[in-house]
Amino acid sequence: MNIIEKPISELIQLSSPFDFSYGPLPKGMKNSIGKMGVINMPQIYEGEETILITGKRRLKMVYELNPHQRLHIKIFKKNELSEEKAFQIHLFDNLSTRSLNPMEKSNVLKILKSHFNLNPETLQKEYLPYLELPLKEEILADYLKLQNLSSKAKEGVAAQILQVDTAVKILKFPSKDQEILLTLIETLHLGIHPQKNLITYAWEISQKKKLFISEWIKREVIQDILKKEEWSSAQKWAKLESELRRERYPLLKSLESHFAEIKKDLHLPPALTLQHPPYFETNDYLLQWRFKNEAQYRSGLQLLNKIESTKSFHGLFELTEENGQTILS
Amino acid sequence: MVKRYFPKKLFIEDAVREEPLTQTVLKNLSYLSPEYFSGGVEDHFSKLSLKDGKEVLVLAQKRGRFLKACPGSKDSLCCGYFILESQSNCNYDCTYCVLQSYLTSPPLIVYPNVQDMFNELTGIFETSPKISFRIGTGELSDSLSLDHITEYTKILTPFFAKQKRACIELKTKSTEIHNLKNLDHQKHTIVSWSLNTVRMAQKEELKAASIDERMEAARLCQDWGYPISFHLEPLLYYPEWQEDYRELIAKIFQVIRPENIVWISLGGLRLMEGLKDFAEERFPKSSFLYEELIPGSDKKLRYLKIIRLEMYRVISHWIREWGGKVPMYLCMEASDLWRKGLGYDFENAEKTDEYLGKRVFR
Numbered sequence: 001m002n003i004i005e006k007p008i009s010e011l012i013q014l015s016s017p018f019d020f021s022y023g024p025l026p027k028g029m030k031n032s033i034g035k036m037g038v039i040n041m042p043q044i045y046e047g048e049e050t051i052l053i054t055g056k057r058r059l060k061m062v063y064e065l066n067p068h069q070r071l072h073i074k075i076f077k078k079n080e081l082s083e084e085k086a087f088q089i090h091l092f093d094n095l096s097t098r099s100l101n102p103m104e105k106s107n108v109l110k111i112l113k114s115h116f117n118l119n120p121e122t123l124q125k126e127y128l129p130y131l132e133l134p135l136k137e138e139i140l141a142d143y144l145k146l147q148n149l150s151s152k153a154k155e156g157v158a159a160q161i162l163q164v165d166t167a168v169k170i171l172k173f174p175s176k177d178q179e180i181l182l183t184l185i186e187t188l189h190l191g192i193h194p195q196k197n198l199i200t201y202a203w204e205i206s207q208k209k210k211l212f213i214s215e216w217i218k219r220e221v222i223q224d225i226l227k228k229e230e231w232s233s234a235q236k237w238a239k240l241e242s243e244l245r246r247e248r249y250p251l252l253k254s255l256e257s258h259f260a261e262i263k264k265d266l267h268l269p270p271a272l273t274l275q276h277p278p279y280f281e282t283n284d285y286l287l288q289w290r291f292k293n294e295a296q297y298r299s300g301l302q303l304l305n306k307i308e309s310t311k312s313f314h315g316l317f318e319l320t321e322e323n324g325q326t327i328l329s
Numbered sequence: 330m331v332k333r334y335f336p337k338k339l340f341i342e343d344a345v346r347e348e349p350l351t352q353t354v355l356k357n358l359s360y361l362s363p364e365y366f367s368g369g370v371e372d373h374f375s376k377l378s379l380k381d382g383k384e385v386l387v388l389a390q391k392r393g394r395f396l397k398a399c400p401g402s403k404d405s406l407c408c409g410y411f412i413l414e415s416q417s418n419c420n421y422d423c424t425y426c427v428l429q430s431y432l433t434s435p436p437l438i439v440y441p442n443v444q445d446m447f448n449e450l451t452g453i454f455e456t457s458p459k460i461s462f463r464i465g466t467g468e469l470s471d472s473l474s475l476d477h478i479t480e481y482t483k484i485l486t487p488f489f490a491k492q493k494r495a496c497i498e499l500k501t502k503s504t505e506i507h508n509l510k511n512l513d514h515q516k517h518t519i520v521s522w523s524l525n526t527v528r529m530a531q532k533e534e535l536k537a538a539s540i541d542e543r544m545e546a547a548r549l550c551q552d553w554g555y556p557i558s559f560h561l562e563p564l565l566y567y568p569e570w571q572e573d574y575r576e577l578i579a580k581i582f583q584v585i586r587p588e589n590i591v592w593i594s595l596g597g598l599r600l601m602e603g604l605k606d607f608a609e610e611r612f613p614k615s616s617f618l619y620e621e622l623i624p625g626s627d628k629k630l631r632y633l634k635i636i637r638l639e640m641y642r643v644i645s646h647w648i649r650e651w652g653g654k655v656p657m658y659l660c661m662e663a664s665d666l667w668r669k670g671l672g673y674d675f676e677n678a679e680k681t682d683e684y685l686g687k688r689v690f691r
Contacts, residue, residue, distance in 0.1 A: 320635070
C-alpha cells in the first residue's frame with residue numbers, strides 16, 4: 001500500500017462499484033471537512049481498472065469546497081489484496097464510523113450477491129451479523145427485495161419512514177397502487193402499525209374484490225376523508241382505516257354498527273358502559289357501572305331494570321345467534 | 330382419476346433398517362435406491378421446501394409416545410378422540426391444510442417400529458379397561474394414501490379387531506382401500522373420508538381423489554362390512570355453499586346406508602396463526618384466504634359465529650333428513666354452537682365420546 005497525493009479533479013472521476021451509500025449526506029459532514037479537511041484518507045484499488053474503494057462522499061464534499069485541491073490517498077495494488085477484501089475495507093470502514101440505513105444494508109448484500117457471487121448461506125452467516133440483522137433466511141430475502149422498490153419507496157426506507165417488511169409487502173402491488181400507498185403513508189404520517197394495517201387491508205381488499213387500490217381510493221367517501229382540511233392526519237387515518245375495515249370485514253362491521261345503534265337506543269348514561277363480545281363470538285357482553293354513592297347505585301339499578309324489558313336490549317343477543325344473519329340482511 | 334403416490338426418494342434411518350414394515354416398503358418401492366441415515370429427522374430434512382418434501386419418503390424410528398389425546402381447542406366441547414402418530418405429513422396439497430405450518434419436517438415420515446407402538450397401546454388398553462378409545466391416524470397425515478407402499482392397514486386392522494374397547498379410524502381423501510379387502514376387522518376399523526363439495530374439492534384439495542372416487546371407495550368398504558364415517562371439514566362458505574353441500578349430503582346417502590355410518594363430523598374452516606401466510610404464498614389463488622375470518626380465543630381464524638351457526642344448522646338438518654339418527658358432532662366448537670347448530674350438546678368430552686362410541690362398541 002502506498003500513500004500518494006492526487007488532484008481532487010482526477011479522483012472524483014473514478015468509478016466506485018462498491019459504493020453502497022444511499023440517502024442524504026450526513027449533517028455536518030461539509031462543515032467538518034471544511035474545518036479540518038479529510039481526516040480519514042480515501043482508498044483506491046488498482047486492479048483491472050482503477051477504482052475508488054472508499055471515500056466517495058468525502059471526495060464529493062472536498063470537490064464542492066475546492067475543486068483544485070490535492071488530497072492524500074491510499075493506493076492498493078492488485079497483488080496486495082483481492083477485490084472482495086477491498087470491498088470489506090470499504091464496508092468495515094463505514095461500519096466502524098456510522099450506522100447503515102436499511103437501503104444501504106440492502107445495497108451491501110446486493111453487491112456481495114451479484115458482484116462476488118456469495119451464496120445465501122454465506123451472506124446470512126457471515127454478513128447479516130455485521131449488518132446487525134437477525135440471522136434469518138427471510139430477512140436476507142426481504143433486504144434483497146428492497147432493490148426492486150421505486151426510488152420514492154427506497155427513499156422512504158432509507159429515511160426509515162417506511163418499514164422494511166412493509167416495503168417488501170408493497171412490492172406485491174401493481175406499480176400505480178404502490179405509488180398511492182406510499183403517498184398515503186407519507187402524507188398521513190403513518191407509523192409502524194398503521195402502515196402495516198394499511199398494507200394488509202389494501203392487499204386483502206384488492207385480492208378479494210379484484211380491484212386496484214388506485215381505483216378504490218377514488219371513491220367519493222374516501223376522497224371526502226382525504227380532502228377534509230380541518231382534520232389532522234391522525235383523524236384522517238382513523239376514518240380511512242374504518243372504511244378499509246368496512247370493505248374488508250363487511251359483516252363484522254355491520255354487527256358493530258347494529259350494536260352501536262342498540263347502544264344508542266338504550267340511552268345509557270356515561271356511568272354505564274357496554275361492550276360487545278370480541279368479534280361477537282360469545283354472548284359475553286361487558287357492562288361497566290360506576291357509582292359514587294347509594295343514590296347513584298339505586299338509580300343505576302332502576303335503569304338496568306328498565307332496559308331489561310326493552311326490545312333493544314333483547315336485540316343484543318340476536319347479534320350472536322343464528323338469526324344474526326337475518327338481522328343483517 | 331386420482332394418481333397413485335410414489336415418492337422420488339427414499340431415506341431409511343439405520344435404527345429401522347430391519348423392521349418388517351421397512352422390508353415391505355422396499356419391496357413396494359423397488360425402483361428406488363434407498364439412502365440410509367442416522368440421527369434425527371429434523372437434522373437431515375428440515376431444509377427441504379414443502380413442495381420438495383412431498384417427493385421424499387422417510388422411514389424413521391418413532392421416539393416418544395405414539396398415542397396422544399387430541400388437543401382439541403380452547404373453549405370447545407371435545408369428543409375425547411385419540412391420535413395415533415404412525416406417520417406424519419401428507420402427499421396431497423390441500424390449500425387450507427394445517428400441516429403446512431404445523432409440522433417442522435417437510436418430508437413424509439412413516440414410523441416402522443410397529444412393535445413399539447403395539448406394546449404401548451396394549452399397555453394403555455390393559456391399564457384402562459373401562460375407557461373406550463376412538464383412535465385415528467388421520468390427524469397428522471392421510472391414513473391411507475401411502476397404504477399401497479406401507480401396507481400399514483394389514484397390521485393395524487387385525488390388531489384393533491382383537492381389542493374390546495378400542496377402534497381405529499382411518500381418515501383419507503384417497504382411494505387406497507385395496508389392502509382392506511378380506512381383512513378380519515370385527516367392525517373395529519372405521520374407514521373414513523374427509524369430504525367437501527365437488528367445487529371446493531376440485532379447487533382446494535389438489536392431488537386428492539375426486540368426491541365421486543372417494544364415494545365409490547366408501548361404497549366398496551361398506552360392501553366389505555366396514556363401518557364408515559365422514560368428516561365434512563373444513564366447511565367452506567361461498568355463494569353457492571347451500572346447493573353444493575346439499576348435493577354432497579344427498580350423494581353420501583345415495584351411496585352409504587345410514588346404519589353403516591358411525592358418525593359425521595362438521596367443522597368450519599380454521600386457520601392456525603401463520604397458516605394464512607403459508608397458504609397465500611403457496612396457493613395465491615385460493616378462494617378462502619380473503620374471506621371474512623376472525624380470530625377466536627384459541628387464536629385460530631374462523632368465519633364469524635353467525636356464519637358457522639347457519640352452516641351447521643342447515644347442513645345438520647339435511648343430514649337428519651336423509652340420514653335419520655346418524656350421530657353428528659362438531660369439531661373444535663363450543664357447546665352453544667352444538668346446541669344451536671345441531672340441537673344438542675354434552676356435558677363434557679366423556680359424554681360426547683360415549684355418544685359417538687355407541688355405534689362402534691355395541
